Amino acid sequence: MIYLAFLISLLYGFLILFLSKGIERLKTVSGDHETPVSSFSILIPFRNEELNLPELLESLNALDYPTSQFEILLINDASSDASESIIKRFKAEHSRLNISLLNNDKDNGSPKKKAIKKGIAMASFDWIITTDADCVVPESWLRILDKKIREQSPKMIVAPVAYLPKNGFLHHFQGLDFLSLQGITMGGFGMKDKKFGHPFLCNGANLCYSKESFREVNGFEGNDHIASGDDIFLLEKIFQKYPEKVQFIKSKEAIVLTSSKDSLKELIQQRVRWAAKTTAYDSMYTKLVGLLVFGMSLSLVILFFLGATGKLQWLQVGFIFLLKFNIDFVLLLKTSQFFEQQKVMKSYFLSSLLHPFFTVFVALLSLKKSYTWKDRTY
Numbered sequence: 001m002i003y004l005a006f007l008i009s010l011l012y013g014f015l016i017l018f019l020s021k022g023i024e025r026l027k028t029v030s031g032d033h034e035t036p037v038s039s040f041s042i043l044i045p046f047r048n049e050e051l052n053l054p055e056l057l058e059s060l061n062a063l064d065y066p067t068s069q070f071e072i073l074l075i076n077d078a079s080s081d082a083s084e085s086i087i088k089r090f091k092a093e094h095s096r097l098n099i100s101l102l103n104n105d106k107d108n109g110s111p112k113k114k115a116i117k118k119g120i121a122m123a124s125f126d127w128i129i130t131t132d133a134d135c136v137v138p139e140s141w142l143r144i145l146d147k148k149i150r151e152q153s154p155k156m157i158v159a160p161v162a163y164l165p166k167n168g169f170l171h172h173f174q175g176l177d178f179l180s181l182q183g184i185t186m187g188g189f190g191m192k193d194k195k196f197g198h199p200f201l202c203n204g205a206n207l208c209y210s211k212e213s214f215r216e217v218n219g220f221e222g223n224d225h226i227a228s229g230d231d232i233f234l235l236e237k238i239f240q241k242y243p244e245k246v247q248f249i250k251s252k253e254a255i256v257l258t259s260s261k262d263s264l265k266e267l268i269q270q271r272v273r274w275a276a277k278t279t280a281y282d283s284m285y286t287k288l289v290g291l292l293v294f295g296m297s298l299s300l301v302i303l304f305f306l307g308a309t310g311k312l313q314w315l316q317v318g319f320i321f322l323l324k325f326n327i328d329f330v331l332l333l334k335t336s337q338f339f340e341q342q343k344v345m346k347s348y349f350l351s352s353l354l355h356p357f358f359t360v361f362v363a364l365l366s367l368k369k370s371y372t373w374k375d376r377t378y
Contacts, residue, residue, distance in 0.1 A: 002312060005299040005320050012296040013327045015289065019187025020331045022197065023338070026190040029251040031140045031147060038146040040070040040208075041123035045104065045115035046133035047077040050086055052259070055136055057090045061097065065142040071098040071124055074133075075115040078104065083133075112204075113220045113230045120211060120219075128214065130230070131256060132205045136164070140253040145208050148249050155213040155245035156238045158185065158199070159206040162339045163260045172347035174260040174267060176332060177355065179344070183335035184289075189248035199239060199246060200286035204231035206256040213238050213245075229277040236283050255339065268362060275366035294363055296324060297356035304356075325352050 042060070046053065060072055074087055084101065091099045102122060104115040120128055127149070131137060148157055160182060163175050184201055191197030217237035223229060239246045261267040278290050303320055306312040329348065336342045 001302065001306060002316050002320075005303055008292070008295050008299050009320050009323045012292055013323060015292060016327045016331050018191060018197075019184055020334055022187030022190025022192075023183060023331075023334045024190070026186055026248060026250040029144060029148065029249055029254075031143045031251075031253050034147070034150070036065060036069060036143060036146040038069070038127055038142075038149045039125035040127045040129050040142055040145070041119070041125045041211075042070060042072045042129045042131065043075065043116055043119035043123070044072065044131055044133055045075045045077055045112050045119070046079065046083055047111075048079045048081045048083060049133035050079075050081040050083045052134040053083055053086050054090075056131075056133055057087070059136045059138075061094055062139050063137070063142055064139045065146075067096050067098065069125075070142055071100065073100045073102060073119045073122060075102045075104050075119050077111050077115055078106075110220070110230070116230055117219060120214060123211060126211050127208060128211055129206075129208045130204050131207075132258060134259050135161075135205050136257045138253055138255060141256070144249065144251050144254045148247070152247060153245070154247045155242045156207070156209040156235065156247070158189065158202040158235065158246070158248045159208065160186075160250070160255045160339070161203040161205045162255050162257055162341060164257045165341065165343065166260060169347055169350070170262075170264065170267070171260045172344045173351045173354070175341060175344035176348060176351050178260070179332055179335045179339065179341065180328065182339070183331045186248060186250065186335070186338075187331070192243075198283070198285045199235065199248070200232075200283060200289060202231045202235045205258050206254070207231055207234075209234070209238065213242065217241055232277070232281070232286075236281065236286070250338070252338070252340070268365070271358075271362045272365045275362055278366075294359065297359040300324065300356040301360050321352075325349075328352065 188199040223233040307317040
């Protein structure tokens with residue numbers, strides 16, 4: 001087993017260092033003061049988000065962009081709280097903003113995809129942006145996206161997402177986990193011109209694409225029965241058709257902030273939801289990367305139990321752990337520096353010990369193909 005674990009750690013190390021190099025290869029983008037030419041329809045599906053909507057709406061109100069060149073479409077997915085009244089009151093108080101409140105069609109398969117499809121059908125502008133109701137968007141968000149569109153004419157723009165800084169080990173643990181996903185996302189785009197490079201992750205909390213490209217790939221057709229994955233499935237389809245026109249925007253001015261979970265139960269349900277869609281990915285590359293990352297965590301869990309039962313020396317277990325520990329550190333350090341979240345690194349050692357067990361546990365739960373999200377079971 002130790003030799004297999006060593007082989008897996010070598011392959012894993014090559015992958016992570018390869019992606020770490022990709023982060024460096026991405027060019028940093030900063031805004032300008034050119035007259036914007038792009039117009040955006042911002043789609044925000046929501047369900048029972050009365051606690052988060054006020055902060056999101058205030059950040060949208062603070063956008064530095066001509067109000068005639070963007071609209072906000074909020075799609076209500078059967079909320080039972082005060083979300084709708086909060087939006088109506090905000091709309092009445094900010095009449096300069098073009099805000100539409102829509103009701104999602106009833107759907108038992110993937111309500112978020114249904115909401116996005118409805119938003120796109122009602123959208124007035126060519127460029128679609130999706131974000132979530134528990135997010136805060138930066139002031140220069142639309143200007144930096146407009147610059148990318150003007151200069152490179154993409155079909156899809158994948159943009160950065162980070163957690164709002166919070167104290168406590170659980171939030172630091174999530175922050176490190178999320179930074180690793182963002183680092184892998186950035187690294188995949190940074191190395192996509194290389195033989196083994198391939199973008200395979202994105203986040204629907206900060207995603208921009210043309211309405212035309214959405215229609216050309218038939219939107220969510222083929223995966224609209226899967227509850228999650230409105231972001232990655234679309235990335236796969238558009239990248240397959242336009243590999244040079246799907247781009248990441250490495251800009252601190254484009255970072256959308258979202259909230260980490262306040263309880264372990266919520267965190268597990270979220271990660272199970274994310275993991276449940278992986279078997280449906282079309283990209284073999286994405287599946288192999290996911291398998292390798294899971295294999296690395298599974299190897300460490302097995303080695304731990306072999307060490308605990310005396311079948312392996314702890315020195316051997318520690319050697320494999322330190323390989324992963326140091327390799328991950330390279331990726332996380334670069335990513336935390338970009339997002340200016342180095343503070344979470346102080347929990348890195350303990351998080352590294354626990355993360356393999358957390359990953360394996362979530363993966364096993366996801367095999368049940370059942371989880372609860374927003375008071376619904378999928």
